[in-house]
Amino acid sequence: MSLNIADTSARSTASMSARVIRLNPADDVVIALEQLMSGTVIEKEALTVSGLIPPGHKVATRDIGQGEAVLRYGQVIGFASQPIRAGQHVHTHNLAMGDFTRDYAFGQAARPTVPSNEPATFQGIVREDGSVATRNYVGILTSVNCSATVARAIADHFRPDVHPEALAAFPNVDGVVALTHSSGCAIDSEGDGLAILQRTLGGYACHPNFASVLIVGLGCETNQISRLLETQGLREHDRLRTFTIQDSGGTTLTIAKGIELVQRMLSEANNVRREAVSASHLTIGLQCGGSDGYSGITANPVLGAAVDLLVQHGGTAILSETPEIYGAEHLLTRRAATQEVGQKLLDRIRWWEAYAQRQGAQINNNPSAGNKAGGLTTVLEKSLGGIAKAGSTNLTEVYEYAQPVKARGLVFMDTPGYDPVSATGQVAGGANLICFTTGRGSAYGCAPAPSVKLATNTALWQRQSDDMDLNCGEVLEGKTSIEELGAVLFKLLLDVASGTRSRSERHGYGQQEFVPWQISAIM
Structure with a gap:
C-alpha cells in the first residue's frame, strides 16, 4: 500500500500544519493524522475542514448525498445516513451499514507463491x-x-x-x-x-x-x-x-x-536444547484488538508484509475473527486457492449471519466503543483494515474453531472477534506464536504461545511502550515503509520464536486469557 500523506496549512488566525492520508484515488474520505480544526485547508485535496476532526478519523472529500456509498481503501465502508458536505467529519453520526453486492470471483487473484531463495531459520x-x-x-x-x-x-x-x-x-x-x-x-x-x-x-x-x-x-x-x-x-x-x-x-x-x-x-x-530449524515450522496466529483508524494503514499492513515473507519461507499464518472480515470476505475469496476453499469461507459467513439472528444480535455492529473512538465507524471499515494482516498470498484452507491446522501458507480459522477466544482457537489449532496489532493499547498474552504486540501509532508507543514490541507509527511519519518494517517484524518474530521474551511474557500474561468458545446452552 502506498500512502499519500498531504501536508496542509491552516488559513486561519491560528497558524498550524496538518497531515492527512489518502489511501486510494477512488476514496471519498481522507484520514487525519492529527486533530484538525475547523478552517484548516487541505491543499492537495482543495478542501477546507468544517468542524473538529480527531486524529485517525475521516474527512469527507466531496459532497455525499444521503444513501450514497462511501469508499475507503477503494471499497464500500457504509452509506451516508444524512447528507455530508465536503470537509465534514464522517463517523457514526452520518455513516451507517447497508446491503451491497460483493463479487466473490473465486480464485481470480490467486497467484503462485515464489519461495525465498535465502531460507530463514530460528x-x-x-x-x-x-x-x-x-x-x-x-x-x-x-x-x-x-x-x-x-x-x-x-x-x-x-x-x-x-x-x-x-x-x-x-x-x-x-x-x-x-x-x-x-x-x-x-x-x-x-x-x-x-x-x-x-x-x-x-x-x-x-x-x-x-x-x-x-x-x-x-x-x-x-x-x-x-x-x-x-x-x-x-x-x-x-x-x-x-x-x-x-x-x-x-x-x-x-x-x-x-x-x-x-x-x-x-x-x-528440562532435557531439551534449541537448534536451528526452518521458518517453515512457524505457525503464527494473527490478531488485532483495540483497533483504531490507523490499524489498517500501519500495523496491519506491516504484519501482512511479514506474513508474505513467512509464507515465502514455507510457514503458516492463521487469519481469524470471522465477524471482523464481514463485508470484506470477497477480497479473500478472490485469493482462494480453489473454489472449494472460497466457498468454505462463505459458508462460515452464512453461519455467523444465522447465529447472530438467533441471538437477536447484529453482525454488522461489531466495532467496540474504543474502536469507534479511534476512528472506525462500521464493521465494513474495520474488516477492510483487518484483512490487511493477511498480506497478499493465496488463501489455502479454511478451518472451524480449534481444528488442527495442517495446510501451509495463509489459512483462515472461524472464530469470534473477541481476542482471547479467537487466539485460544488458533493456539489449539497449532499456532506457536501470536502477533497482535493494536491502536488503543490492548494488554494481552497467550500461554503457551508468545504474543508479539504492534502499536499502530507513535502516541500509543510512547504512552504504553511497556506493553508494545514494535512501533508501526513510523510508517505514518515517513521514517520507514510498510515493506521495510515488515522485514523488521519478520526478524523480530524469528527472535521471539528463538526464545527472546515478548513484553506480554515479561509481565506474566497468558494464563487468564485461555477462553474456549462457548456456543451451547448451559442447562
Missing part, C-alpha cells in the same frame, strides 16, 4: 514427533471449571515470585501454567459446544510448546476425561497424565499429587 525445540516448539512449558488443563482452583494451586507452587527455588534447577523450562475455563458441565453431551471444548483442550494437550501436560477433573462432570481423550485420539502416557479430585481424595491430596507429578515432569522437560 532456534526451535524439536519434539520426538518432529513438531517444533517456540517455548517449553509444563501445562495444567482442566476438564471442568470445578477443578480450576486445584489446577491453579498446583501451578502456583511453581510460581517464581512465590517460590523462587521451585524452578531453579530447571533453567530450560519456561514455567508451569494452569489454563482453566468456566465450562465442562451442564452442557449438551452430544452438542457442538462440548465438541468445541474437547477439540480445544485436545489441541492444547498435544501442543508442542508443552513438554508435558496434566489434566485435572472433578470426576462427575459432563466432560469426562476418558471421553475427552477418546474423541481427540489421545492416550495417557508419561508426558500426559490425568486424574480427578474425587478419585484422589479431595482438594488437599489432589494438590499434593499434582505437585508431585509436575515435579517429575520438570526433570524430563
Whole structure:
C-alpha cells in the first residue's frame, strides 16, 4: 500500500500544519493524522475542514448525498445516513451499514507463491514427533471449571515470585501454567459446544510448546476425561497424565499429587536444547484488538508484509475473527486457492449471519466503543483494515474453531472477534506464536504461545511502550515503509520464536486469557 500523506496549512488566525492520508484515488474520505480544526485547508485535496476532526478519523472529500456509498481503501465502508458536505467529519453520526453486492470471483487473484531463495531459520525445540516448539512449558488443563482452583494451586507452587527455588534447577523450562475455563458441565453431551471444548483442550494437550501436560477433573462432570481423550485420539502416557479430585481424595491430596507429578515432569522437560530449524515450522496466529483508524494503514499492513515473507519461507499464518472480515470476505475469496476453499469461507459467513439472528444480535455492529473512538465507524471499515494482516498470498484452507491446522501458507480459522477466544482457537489449532496489532493499547498474552504486540501509532508507543514490541507509527511519519518494517517484524518474530521474551511474557500474561468458545446452552 502506498500512502499519500498531504501536508496542509491552516488559513486561519491560528497558524498550524496538518497531515492527512489518502489511501486510494477512488476514496471519498481522507484520514487525519492529527486533530484538525475547523478552517484548516487541505491543499492537495482543495478542501477546507468544517468542524473538529480527531486524529485517525475521516474527512469527507466531496459532497455525499444521503444513501450514497462511501469508499475507503477503494471499497464500500457504509452509506451516508444524512447528507455530508465536503470537509465534514464522517463517523457514526452520518455513516451507517447497508446491503451491497460483493463479487466473490473465486480464485481470480490467486497467484503462485515464489519461495525465498535465502531460507530463514530460528532456534526451535524439536519434539520426538518432529513438531517444533517456540517455548517449553509444563501445562495444567482442566476438564471442568470445578477443578480450576486445584489446577491453579498446583501451578502456583511453581510460581517464581512465590517460590523462587521451585524452578531453579530447571533453567530450560519456561514455567508451569494452569489454563482453566468456566465450562465442562451442564452442557449438551452430544452438542457442538462440548465438541468445541474437547477439540480445544485436545489441541492444547498435544501442543508442542508443552513438554508435558496434566489434566485435572472433578470426576462427575459432563466432560469426562476418558471421553475427552477418546474423541481427540489421545492416550495417557508419561508426558500426559490425568486424574480427578474425587478419585484422589479431595482438594488437599489432589494438590499434593499434582505437585508431585509436575515435579517429575520438570526433570524430563528440562532435557531439551534449541537448534536451528526452518521458518517453515512457524505457525503464527494473527490478531488485532483495540483497533483504531490507523490499524489498517500501519500495523496491519506491516504484519501482512511479514506474513508474505513467512509464507515465502514455507510457514503458516492463521487469519481469524470471522465477524471482523464481514463485508470484506470477497477480497479473500478472490485469493482462494480453489473454489472449494472460497466457498468454505462463505459458508462460515452464512453461519455467523444465522447465529447472530438467533441471538437477536447484529453482525454488522461489531466495532467496540474504543474502536469507534479511534476512528472506525462500521464493521465494513474495520474488516477492510483487518484483512490487511493477511498480506497478499493465496488463501489455502479454511478451518472451524480449534481444528488442527495442517495446510501451509495463509489459512483462515472461524472464530469470534473477541481476542482471547479467537487466539485460544488458533493456539489449539497449532499456532506457536501470536502477533497482535493494536491502536488503543490492548494488554494481552497467550500461554503457551508468545504474543508479539504492534502499536499502530507513535502516541500509543510512547504512552504504553511497556506493553508494545514494535512501533508501526513510523510508517505514518515517513521514517520507514510498510515493506521495510515488515522485514523488521519478520526478524523480530524469528527472535521471539528463538526464545527472546515478548513484553506480554515479561509481565506474566497468558494464563487468564485461555477462553474456549462457548456456543451451547448451559442447562
